Amino acid sequence: MLQIEFTAEDVARTRFAVSPLWEVVASVRVLKGADEQGLHRRWADQVRPRLAAAKLDLAPLSALVQVPTYGIPGFLVPPPTTPQPSLDVELAALRTTPYELLRTSSDAAQAGVEALRADPERGLGRLADTIAAYWDVAIAPHWPRIRTLLEGDILHRATLLAEGGARRLFDDLDPQLAWNSGTLNLEHRFVRGERTLDGRGLLLCPSAFIWPRIFSTIGFDPWQPTLRYPPRGVGTLWHPRAAAPSTALAAVLGRSRTLLLTQLTAPATTTDLAARTGLTAGGVSQHLTAMRAAGLVTAHRTGRLVLYARTSVGEALLTAGD
Structure with a gap:
């Protein structure tokens, strides 16, 4: 106790506070087998092939996040100093971590820490770049939810x-x-x-x-x-939540755009959305472009694919329209 x-x-x-950087590290633990109950299986099944397609080298991060282990190096996930820092802000702090803080109580992560201590500026820069690339593929499309x-x-x-x-x-x-x-x-x-x-x-x-x-x-x-x-x-968190498009919201956005927004329960491509909705791929692309300009959806490239996801504004509109 x-x-x-x-x-x-x-x-x-x-x-x-909310920490995007912590969510990155905790999600890597899930991908490495820490999710014994399968709570995040839907997410992991989507993300693994996208990471493979993006051909990311996660070694600098993976070396510090070992499973099973009882701890995570503190310097990797310092507590945020503001209630809702952006990932960029947290990564800027990570890049300037003092040498004396580059330590860990985890034997499994020791090799990764020693690699950073050998050349802190280069190593921390590479680590931050790796986290940013991982975020774009694995977390950013799901971040509004x-x-x-x-x-x-x-x-x-x-x-x-x-x-x-x-x-x-x-x-x-x-x-x-x-x-x-x-x-x-x-x-x-x-x-x-x-x-x-x-x-x-x-x-x-x-x-x-x-x-x-x-x-x-x-x-x-x-x-x-x-x-x-x-x-x-x-x-x-990962349960499908698509429902019939809101009539009230459709009166404002139009039926097709409301339908597409409703279908984005998880990040999807224009081809996916066309198959689900019966709209043409060209029509889907035009509607997504308009909604992206309005701040309702975002686009994230993974290899040759572009995944669209609802923003927090899009989520709020759907909730208000229920």
């Missing part, structure tokens, strides 16, 4: 905190957590004993790719103590 002691200042400084899930969970937790304070927040957060008289008890598989937050508070980060685990970074300077936990509804 890990016992995390809170002072009044720690409660006052507790906050939430993932981000909506994570942000929705944060909103729910903030409401609980406002209604019932820290006890209400933590008692609802995860079955592995329990709040008791200023102490947060975490059923940790590898860490035991008491930890203090030293007035820095606790950073809470929902993560789509870690269920059923909680990852903790407590007591490692210079980072704020952090808990990464599975959000509510993560079990439905």
Whole structure:
């Protein structure tokens, strides 16, 4: 049992954030076999052939994300300093990681860390470039859906905190957590004993790719103590959600564009969408081009394929139109 002691200042400084960089690393764990329950099988089955087609060399990243292992090098995923940093911001910080922070407690990742220490500037640059390329293929097409899930969970937790304070927040957060008289008890598989937050508070980060685990970074300077936990509804993240096009939305966008937007439950090509909807490939391309200009869809190239995905604006329109 890990016992995390809170002072009044720690409660006052507790906050939430979303980390795109962490989602990259956690998703690599899934692809390497950490998803024993198959929660992300739909996603993995789509992403693996796309990664193969893109011919990405993931070695710099893969060497640091070993499965099975009890930890991930802290410098690879430092806690975000703002609530919703972009991946570019997090990668800029990664590229400038101080030499003394290039360390790990994971024996399996030690070789990858030593390679970085041999030439930090070149190694960190290559690592950041690898993460950016992986993001474009594996995460970016799905990011609006993932981000909506994570942000929705944060909103729910903030409401609980406002209604019932820290006890209400933590008692609802995860079955592995329990709040008791200023102490947060975490059923940790590898860490035991008491930890203090030293007035820095606790950073809470929902993560789509870690269920059923909680990852903790407590007591490692210079980072704020952090808990990464599975959000509510993560079990439905990859379930198909296509439905009949909204009549109200169709009156604004047109039936064909509304139908295409509805069908984008997962990233798809123009050929895929033409087969599903009965529209011509040329017509699909024209509608997607218009919706992309309006910020409703994005396009991501994977090898010879261009995958289209809904943006957060497109997701919001469909939800409002239900």
